[in-house]
Amino acid sequence: MGIVVQKYGGSSVADPTAIKRVARRIVQAKKDGHDVVVAVSAMGDTTDELLDKAQAVSPLPPARELDMLLTAGERISMALVAMAISDLGFSARSFTGSQAGVITDSVHGKAKIIDVTPGRIQEAIADGHIVIVAGFQGVSQDTKEITTLGRGGTDTTAVALAAALKADVCEIYTDVDGVFTADPRIVPAARKLDTVTYEEMLELAACGAKILHLRCVEYARRYDIPIHVRSSFSQLHGTIVRGSIDDIPVLKGKSMEAAIIAGVAHDRSEAKITVVGVPDKVGEAARIFTALAEAQINLDMIVQNVSAAATNLTDISFTLPRTDGQVAMTALAGLQATIGFQTLLYDETVGKVSLIGAGMRSHPGVTAKFFAAIADAGVNLGMISTSEIRISVIVDEADVDAAVAAAHTAFDLDATEVEAVVYGGSGR
Amino acid sequence: MGIVVQKYGGSSVADPTAIKRVARRIVQAKKDGHDVVVAVSAMGDTTDELLDKAQAVSPLPPARELDMLLTAGERISMALVAMAISDLGFSARSFTGSQAGVITDSVHGKAKIIDVTPGRIQEAIADGHIVIVAGFQGVSQDTKEITTLGRGGTDTTAVALAAALKADVCEIYTDVDGVFTADPRIVPAARKLDTVTYEEMLELAACGAKILHLRCVEYARRYDIPIHVRSSFSQLHGTIVRGSIDDIPVLKGKSMEAAIIAGVAHDRSEAKITVVGVPDKVGEAARIFTALAEAQINLDMIVQNVSAAATNLTDISFTLPRTDGQVAMTALAGLQATIGFQTLLYDETVGKVSLIGAGMRSHPGVTAKFFAAIADAGVNLGMISTSEIRISVIVDEADVDAAVAAAHTAFDLDATEVEAVVYGGSGR
Incomplete structure (x- = not known):
């Protein structure tokens, strides 16, 4: 049999018993x-x-020394x-x-893996040893400095090792049983997915599902490494992340309606900023977004209203991580004199609800059904964005649970029996 | 000005304030x-x-993994x-x-430094940085495994770095003001030595003075690196360890009597074993000491009594670290049938008192004066051993303080004013 790479997070190695x-x-x-x-996180x-x-x-503290620490x-x-x-x-x-040959760029605190040269690991395997590798860390190619990979780093270490070693599978052990159709704390009837494609998992991760980090899934997709997400507290089969949405014949059959949707994700970490009364002239929006980019802020959804004919003013709204809210508001306030917009609104009481599924590409009714379900639950939609396999809406934060539950039910995702799960977050 | 290497032990970096x-x-x-x-120990x-x-x-736990930990x-x-x-x-x-290029042999837990290749340190110095090096550790030459140097390892790291970098001095910071003529907890009138030779410091370290480890002093002597032992809690000049006893003209003058003796050391970590009634035949002693050597036990002092003519039986006594007592007694008990000795005595209530000084080579009266001082204090002598610059005696553990104080006074080492000191032990 071949090589299996396993990853254990901080909660799986929290104390001697664990x-x-x-x-x-x-x-x-x-x-x-x-x-x-095995790739392990810190206890x-x-x-x-x-x-x-x-x-x-x-x-x-200097970033180099923080990584050393x-x-x-x-x-x-x-x-x-x-x-x-x-x-x-x-x-x-x-x-x-x-030592494991995890070679990264030189960006301390959030280095990217650029190569893995696993010579010592292969020798140790050949000598019959089980190999344990420190997750979350590497050494920079140019400067030979110790680096860390940032959040989700140990997942990425595990997948990168699996790719370099041509492993059969990368098992990510966590404190939940796998990837679910929704957060079981919100939807007790959420079902565990047996399999999910890389693309769907990417959208789930980007939309707030905390189970796998984006970079780890991207890495696995690039090198075609199957990820098995499973619980370190049970022997149950978890969720296999593998394959492309283009390779799944079953999704082409109309009869498999239930499989069209992989899950409903939600995210309460975003805030919404509205720039009110922007003169509707060429280049004003560009100025706003250039200022935000220069402040290193990643925007998520962006909406510009049609300008009111009477005033020739428009409103621009966008969402961003709440942690960046203060910096963004400061950057924008500095533009007020130049651009001449009327005011800035900042709202942290928003949530994002996303429906993700490869099947929606061939099923035009999905969007309508999603919106109807949310409306039936008495929830107002704010901003909307879509990708080929995802629809996301911004709602009031207080309405997130209701919207998730309504969408989950509408797409027949509810299990007939509730599965036992433990939910929680692990650091890196 | 040149390079200064500093060493800070665990108590000097115990918390953020320190x-x-x-x-x-x-x-x-x-x-x-x-x-x-700078070489630092763990907090x-x-x-x-x-x-x-x-x-x-x-x-x-496996030694390799213990070193990694x-x-x-x-x-x-x-x-x-x-x-x-x-x-x-x-x-x-x-x-x-x-990273610092501390190359060792492969003996996990007590590796020896065999080379220092300080290329990265020299680059960092050239770039204007202060360099901090992890003490107590290295990488093995053959296997590229992480090793630790054992007790006193950070002192040795510091001296080895000083030698490789051709530093002007290696400053060992500790929680005492320097090397004293005796332990100030026993002799409040003990004086700090301004200088002491490598040989005297080696004897002091071997005889129980805990301030510097033997290996570190040996290393400094071999590469002729001056060590400045001083307190991290004050700006006082401490003790400089440098020079050979052969290079000190001052010791040749009779008038400098007080400088003949560097200090009085003591050691309460030894035990005494007596093998009673050994047949006085060729080879029996060799058998006993071969068995102890095979059990990896380092003996200190050894005495064989003159055999009693009537019985042709003799007694053999030796001292050894108390921590090895159990192993030694077991090894000896296994020989009783073969050798036919009568019984084994084990005594942990012994202490060793040593007088150390380069000047005693040219002053024949030192031994007599030392014995007289101890006798005047009402203390019985047990075993005796000497080197060129040292006299050691075994006494009852309860008599150690009195013997140390008596010798200290007899050789005019007492200070007229008591210096303020803090005494304690640091781990590595």
Whole structure:
């Protein structure tokens, strides 16, 4: 049998008991005949504790040193996992990102993996060892400095290792049973998906599903590595992320209506800014968005109203991460004199609800059905955006749950029996 | 001005306040015009906490993984020190032992430094940075594995860096003001030595003075690196360790009697074993010491009594670290049938008192004066051993303080004013 890459997040290795459980699971995969390579995150709150220490000595620590500090977290957890495996009578070798050949660019704090040269890992596998690799970290190609990959970094480490090692599968262990048709805390009847395509998973991740990070899914798609998202607390089959929406014949049959939609995602992390009374002249919108781009702000949805004929003024609305709200408002306020808009409105009480499914490409009625379901639930739609396989709407934050539940039911996603799940977020 | 290497132990970087104080001191050396390279230990109790974690997942963790785990400790402290320096407006770069070019053999847990290739450090110095290096760790030459140097490792790291960088001096910061003529907790009138030779410092370290580890002094002696032992809590001049006993003309003058003796050391970490009633035949002693050597036990002092003519039986006594007592007794008990000795005695209530000084080579009366002083204090002598510049005696553990104080006074080492000191031990 081939190589299996497994990833365990911070909550899976939070304490010695959890580490021993993880070790037993790793050893089981080895007993099953696989060569096993494992990427681990730092234990539980370790990263936050290290950040607190940094804060205590310097309010603005240099990014290089912050990376040096934070990478100690995975070093600790990987060594402990290797020890726990050894205690079960199997041989394990831990490797830092640098030792494992995880080569990145030089952007400290959010480096991108640009190559993986897994020579030492392959040697260790050939010698019969189970290999444990520190997630979330690498070494920069040019400067040989230690880097970290930013949020979701260990998922990306795992997928990158799987690609470099030509692994059969990359198993991402988490505290939920897989990818669900909606957040089970909002929709108790949410069903676990057995499979989902890369494109759908990308849209789900981009629309607020926290289970996998965008970069990790993008990496898996590029190298065609199947991801198995599953619980570290059970033996259940989770969700397999693989294949393209173009390769799924079943979606072409009308009878498979239920499979058209992969799920309903939601996101409460965005805010909405409206620039009121912008003179409807060529270039004014460009000025606004240039200023926001220069402030390093990523916008999500953008809507410009038709200008009122009487005044020749228009309103421009857009959504952005709430964490960027203050910076964006400051940048825009600085433009008021130049552009001459009337006022700025800032609203954090919004939520985004998204319907995602490869099948909607061939089913024109999906949009109408989605809007009708939300209207029937008494929820007002704000902004709307769509992609080939996604429809997103902005609603009042208080209406998010109702909108998600209504859409879930309308597309026959509700399970007949409620599955037991534990939901939560893991850091990186 | 040239390069200064500084070493800060765990108690000097125990918390953010301590780290900031250390950063100010490092920056001061830079302001004074030196290029500064710093070796740091792990913060306070970090190493013990990591060992506890290891113990919680595996009672006998593999040495390779233990080294991987423990080296996280210095990684954390060095990054924090670099951040604190940056917060003072100076630029610092931290480097792991591996990055700093500390090349060792492959003995995990007590590796020896076999080379230092400080290319990255030299580049960083040339770029104007203050350099912070993780103490206690290196990378093995053959296997490229992360290693630790064992107790006193950070002192050794500092001296090895100083040698490789041809530094002017290696400053070892600690929680005492320097090397004293005796432990000030026992002899309040103990005086700080302004200078001491490598040989005397080696004997002091070997005889229980905890201020510097033997390996570090050996390294400094081999490469002729002056060590300045001083307090991280004051600006006082400490003790300079440098020069050979053969190079000190002052010791040749009789008038400098007081300088004949460097100090009185003591050690309460040894035990005494007596093998009673050994047949006085050729080869029996060899059998005993071969068995102990095979059990990896380092003996200190050894005495064989003259055999009693009537029985042709002799007694053999030796001292060894208390921590090895159990293993040694087991090894010896296994020989009883073969050798036919009568019984084994084990005594942990012994202490060793040593008088050290280069001047005793040319002053035959030293031994007599030392014994007389101890006798006058009402203390019985047990075993005796000597070197060219040292006399050691075993006494009852309860008599150690009295013997030390008596010898200290007899050789006119008592200060007229008691100096303020803080005494304590730092881990590595």
